Amino acid sequence: MQALHKKSGFTLIEVLAALFFMAIVIPVTIAALHIAGVSGEVAERKEVAARVASDVLNNAVVTWTGAPLQRNGTVSDKGRAFQWSLQCENCSDAVMNAMGLRTLTVVVLFPAGGRTYDFKMSTWVNGS
Numbered sequence: 001m002q003a004l005h006k007k008s009g010f011t012l013i014e015v016l017a018a019l020f021f022m023a024i025v026i027p028v029t030i031a032a033l034h035i036a037g038v039s040g041e042v043a044e045r046k047e048v049a050a051r052v053a054s055d056v057l058n059n060a061v062v063t064w065t066g067a068p069l070q071r072n073g074t075v076s077d078k079g080r081a082f083q084w085s086l087q088c089e090n091c092s093d094a095v096m097n098a099m100g101l102r103t104l105t106v107v108v109l110f111p112a113g114g115r116t117y118d119f120k121m122s123t124w125v126n127g128s
Contacts, residue, residue: 038112038113041112041113042112042113042117045080045082045110045111045112045117046110046117046119048077048080048082048110049082049108049110049117049119050108050119050121052075052077052082052084052108053084053106053107053108053119053120053121054121055075056073056084056086056106056108057086057104057106057121057122057123060086060104060106060125061104061123061125064104064125064126071085071086072084072085072086080110080111081110082108082109082110083108083109083110084106084107084108084109085106085107086104086105086106087104087105087106087107088102088103088104088105088125089102089103089105090102090103100126101124101125101126102124102125102126103122103123103124104122104123104124104125105120105121105122106120106121106122107119107120108120108121
């Protein structure tokens with residue numbers, strides 16, 4: 001009597017199912033890695049933008065004379081340009097406005113991932 005030998009291997013259906021699964025998983029994984037890379041780049045540049053905003057506000061507070069001001073500038077960090085603008089406005093809150101406080105706001109623009117993002121930071125100063 002001759003023994004039947006079962007051949008081992010994958011059927012055509014199993015191979016096609018695996019290819020179909022990989023055709024879905026690989027593009028999704030690549031897209032997720034791209035999004036993670038862009039998010040990391042934005043976070044790194046936002047950290048620098050926060051430092052630029054803090055430096056600009058600190059300098060404005062130290063040199064504050066009470067006069068209305070609008071300033072613009074650019075700071076370079078590791079070959080990347082961070083544009084900033086400083087604005088001084090009356091406080092929108094009636095109590096703060098009555099106390100003579102004004103709002104200093106700095107907006108820092110920075111490119112990341114093919115887009116331009118902004119970072120805002122504000123503080124109050126004595127308007128008199």
